Amino acid sequence: MLQTIYEWFWWDRLWLPYNLTWADLQDRDGRVYAKASDLYVTIPCAFALMFVRYVFERTVATYFAHLLGIKEKVRLKVKPNPILEKSFTFSSKHPKQSEIESLAKKSHLTPRQVERWFRRRRNQARPSVLKKFREACWRFTFYLIAFVAGMAVIVDKPWFYDLRETWKGFPIQTMLPSQYWYYMIELGFYWSLLFTVASDVKRKDFKEQIIHHVATIILISFSWCTNYIRAGTLVMAVHDASDYFLESAKMFNYAGWKATCNCLFILFAVAFFITRLVIFPFWIIHCTVIYPLELYPAFFGYYFFNGILVILQLLHIFWAALILRMALKFITGNIVEDERSDREETDNSEDEESVKNGPVSNGHAALNNNRRKTD
Template sequence: MLAELSEWFWQERLWFPKGLGWADLVDRDGRVYAKANDLWVALPIALVFLIVRQIFERTVATPLASLLGVKETVRLKAPHNPTLECYYCNISKTPSQSSIASLCKQTGSSERQIQRWFRRRRNQDRPSLLKKFREASWRFTFYLLAFIAGLASLIDVSTSAILPLYFDGFFCTLLPSQYWYYMIELGFYGSLLFSVASDVKRKDFKEQIVHHVATILLISFSWCVNYIRAGTLIMLVHDSSDYFLESAKMFNYAGWRNACNYIFIIFAAVFIVTRLIIFPFWIIYCTWVYPVTIYKPFFGYYFFNGLLMTLQCLHIFWAILIIRIAIRFLTSNEKVDDERSDKDETDESEEEEEEAKDKKHSRKNGPMQNGHTVHNNNHRKTE
């Protein structure tokens, strides 16, 4: 049954225009073509990336964080309470007012104590600043090196030949630089998919999953049908702005506000040019409009361009967030914040700091009530 399914899946009429097939991608006359079996190489590469990442974060990212002054926020741990822990894990991390009242009766605690416990418990689950910095530094390093590697892999293609040849990839010979660029990119995105459960989760978590899956499918499909030049250019366009974003995050976590803001503006400009101009009006034109002048549309044509349009929709979604942040900074010089981050983390951390200050103040000035010092007016009366 698997053999029949494989035969149906790889039938030529699905993936090639009429008149072409797998026989045209057999190595001959010194020309080398991509082969589907090569994609298995990406799996061990993905595992190597996971190992290298752990080493990098411990030996490079952590010392770099210390050098840049990344400071951890001290988060108070919630005291052990089986009833509250059960509610937190099984029902909700943010209980309603009626639930708080019920928990007060069950535990004999005050409403304020219940709220404080849940706030501290949520903070315990949130990623630390150091973890965010290490993730950003790892991705910055890869995207920068990948961008340089992508440029190197395109040296053989002249600028005047880029537009028509980037889709006419059925007969393009595979270069060693393109082979390794493809395998490394595919392995990296595979490692991101493997580690997504342990990485910092943001508000666009679902969009990130869609992006990773669409990218892996695009890389794999373009490899199987030898769209090497188109795939190389698509990966290069994406890598061209990502390292700016990751470096802006690094400076943001380190508290270098000005460096973060200005790098983010550069990132926004590069992102808009590459993702909203070059990608749709150059690359998608090259894969959507140009091919129908040579071949009749086929399933692979729609499949490939459908994935590209999925990425373009994500580009528009992220561009809206980026433009909102950039406008806010340019008009009012506010601090650049990642709108995908969990805003509650900052708010609750600040409350913890305020509570710590209140306790410190109360030890110096006596008991407090509603945040104000309570003065002892019970003077001894003389009779």
């Protein structure tokens, strides 16, 4: 049964144009082609990147955080309370008034004390500014290196200037060593994001991020197996072109450098709109939808590949709406915030204005005015 499923899954008619088989993509005459077995390399690559990230965040990222004056914030910790903790974990982090009154009776506290406990517990569960800075610093570094490396891989290729060259001879197109490493490292990075999703900073678009990562992994893996490598390198380069601007803006936001953060955010917004809403749909998707039909009739792999690209484009539109909202705030003179993040709650009770080690502060007024980000 498994053999039958395997044979159906790898049926030539599904993934390759007519009159072509997998035998046509076997290495011969000095020509090397991508193989599905190559993708096994991406898993150890993901773990290697996770190790590099761990070391990077605790050395390089921490060093830059200290240079920018970012410190761990002293947070008030809640007193252990099994009843409230159970409700917080399994019921709701934001209980309604009726639930607060019920919990107050069960725990022998006043409703105000219950509200304060939940407020402190929510703040305690939020990631620290230092953690968010480290994560942004790592992603900034990877995206910048990936974009530079990606451009080095494709800038001297004819299909970078003439998109019809992307399909010349498809799928009988030999693989280059630079393309191999570009694919393996990029795919390994997205695997590492999935492996660390439980410990990374949570954002309001968490589900959209998961969909994006899964769609990207499927797209990269599929394009590799079916030799859509030329188109795949173009897609990856377009996606890496703007992300490092966003991550650098986050870094300076956490440091309280509002002017620098806003300037970088504007650069990110411009790069995002040009690459994701202009180049990607009107150049890349146009290239993958129109030009292949000049060579072959449409087949399942053609529809599958373009279907994944459309899913990514829908996510681009979703994020573009959030970016536009932030850009409007910037134009109207408000502080630019990440619409995907939630904000840390202040605790104004008189007994909470200070703690043993001093005022509750992270050292920067710009990040202490209830305008904090979790991304």
